[in-house]
Amino acid sequence: MYADSARALFRDDLAEGLALLKPLVLPPLARPDGMTTHDYAFNRLRQAIMVGAFRPGTSVTIRGLAEALESSPTPVREALRQLTSIGALQFLENRRIVVPHITPARFEELISLRIALESHAARRAITHLSERQIEKIAAIDDSIETEIRGGDKVAALIANQAFHRMIYTANPDPVAMPLIESVWLQLGPILGIAMEHVTELYVVDRHREAIDALRRRDEGAVADAIAADIREGIGGFDQQAVARLLRLAA
Amino acid sequence: MYADSARALFRDDLAEGLALLKPLVLPPLARPDGMTTHDYAFNRLRQAIMVGAFRPGTSVTIRGLAEALESSPTPVREALRQLTSIGALQFLENRRIVVPHITPARFEELISLRIALESHAARRAITHLSERQIEKIAAIDDSIETEIRGGDKVAALIANQAFHRMIYTANPDPVAMPLIESVWLQLGPILGIAMEHVTELYVVDRHREAIDALRRRDEGAVADAIAADIREGIGGFDQQAVARLLRLAA
DNA sequence: TTTCTGAAAATGTGATCACAAAAAGAGATT
DNA sequence: AATCTCTTTTTGTGATCACATTTTCAGAAA
Numbered sequence A, B: 001m002y003a004d005s006a007r008a009l010f011r012d013d014l015a016e017g018l019a020l021l022k023p024l025v026l027p028p029l030a031r032p033d034g035m036t037t038h039d040y041a042f043n044r045l046r047q048a049i050m051v052g053a054f055r056p057g058t059s060v061t062i063r064g065l066a067e068a069l070e071s072s073p074t075p076v077r078e079a080l081r082q083l084t085s086i087g088a089l090q091f092l093e094n095r096r097i098v099v100p101h102i103t104p105a106r107f108e109e110l111i112s113l114r115i116a117l118e119s120h121a122a123r124r125a126i127t128h129l130s131e132r133q134i135e136k137i138a139a140i141d142d143s144i145e146t147e148i149r150g151g152d153k154v155a156a157l158i159a160n161q162a163f164h165r166m167i168y169t170a171n172p173d174p175v176a177m178p179l180i181e182s183v184w185l186q187l188g189p190i191l192g193i194a195m196e197h198v199t200e201l202y203v204v205d206r207h208r209e210a211i212d213a214l215r216r217r218d219e220g221a222v223a224d225a226i227a228a229d230i231r232e233g234i235g236g237f238d239q240q241a242v243a244r245l246l247r248l249a250a
Numbered sequence C: 001t002t003t004c005t006g007a008a009a010a011t012g013t014g015a016t017c018a019c020a021a022a023a024a025g026a027g028a029t030t
Numbered sequence D: 001a002a003t004c005t006c007t008t009t010t011t012g013t014g015a016t017c018a019c020a021t022t023t024t025c026a027g028a029a030a
Helices: A014-025 A037-050 A062-068 A073-085 A104-128 A131-150 A153-168 A176-197 A207-216 A219-232 A239-249 B014-025 B037-050 B062-068 B073-085 B104-128 B131-150 B153-168 B176-197 B207-215 B219-232 B239-249
Strands: none
Touching: A037 A073, A037 A176, A062 A073, A073 B073, A104 A153, A104 A176, A104 A219, A104 A239, A104 B104, A104 B176, A131 A153, A131 A207, A153 A176, A153 A207, A176 A239, A176 B104, A176 B176, A207 A219, B037 B073, B037 B176, B062 B073, B104 B153, B104 B176, B104 B219, B104 B239, B131 B153, B131 B207, B153 B176, B153 B207, B176 B239, B207 B219
């Protein structure tokens, strides 16, 4: 596996990183026609980071990624630069490019920021949601449970994100969504750790509550449900367990 | 002025754009030692957009900026790509790079997002603020009034941003600050329009209220003061007047 | 005057190269 | 065995170039 590429894709955790990256980033997402190399690289990396393919502290290289994506340094560097702008990566002083480390305090800040942003976005979405859209949201919620019961952690995570995204993007001017995804990206690497250590997934979310509140067009109840949902867990992961894990890692 | 450069820096509003850009972006900020060309370009453009140097819809070119910044396309393109990630610019389908247009609805969304984000950040900052820092914040508030009375719109704007930034960055893990600045960037172009049309600046902010609340460590009062401050105006600009202006422009 | 057409210019994209800084590694020294 | 030193390799940076697409604009046609 190492000899496959002349250069290392990752400096640390090479095997694990590759193992996670390969299915997530390399084969599945074919490049659509008309998509630039840069956009392709950006979206692949973004998606990989958001679902926890990279552990905190992992460092990547421009040439390594260019090779993995069968491209050249220029578009990859642009993609990496963009990812730093949204907190997904970090260019260090010594020119190393790493996935940011997360302290327990930072983790708490990010969760609290998620609550502020997403309860706000949920409130703002209510008036724009049609009945049909709400039913779609409920359908996505069902698929989350299916994935959790099936034990596919990454799929559960993605479905959970889709659930939240579907609500917030009902707003025709979804200015909050990019910021919310920035926070998700910063939490991604933690989820990667969680996925390695947590074997049991729990279906304890507040999605039903949120959906009911959406149907009633009850702003306060929606915001409360979303806040509680975030506070308690992330797509099958128990929040407290993740926090504990983080303290151990630090 | 036009003949100075072989290529146009802006496609539209060339004269106005240059007039605003020159003092803000070109001469003053000298490139510090050790700062890369890319970082320099990024920071200059970012600052220029944040204080309203570019009107909505203005389009820029990579080569034009590279020439203006005495650099080459590569680092400038990276800077522009980063700016799109934080909502300051937009790469259109036809490969044009523009400052995003803003609809009245989007404007309202951004203001409401500012309130959600900044009242949250203010709450989170309270426990980390020392007495000395609060006095510094009060000093910045004084300088805002000075600038407003002096009639320097850009300086007033920058001082106002410094006031808010000083509060939010007291938090040792300021995860919200980059997101807040992203919103500021998206509002920047509107401020540019406001600065062109508004002649009178008002010193009607809630800063004193906010500072008092900070001294009392009163979370709710701080959040309320910040929310009211944002709702009513931006660094000397009356919010309602700006909204009216925007409806006219649309 | 307006609209259409085709050539010329401009522009974003991505690959490549030279360069300096940093990291890695081999071998000697303590 | 641990530390230091010097060479080699790797890596980010920025400039340049070729290419395809888009825009611009002059001139013809209606």
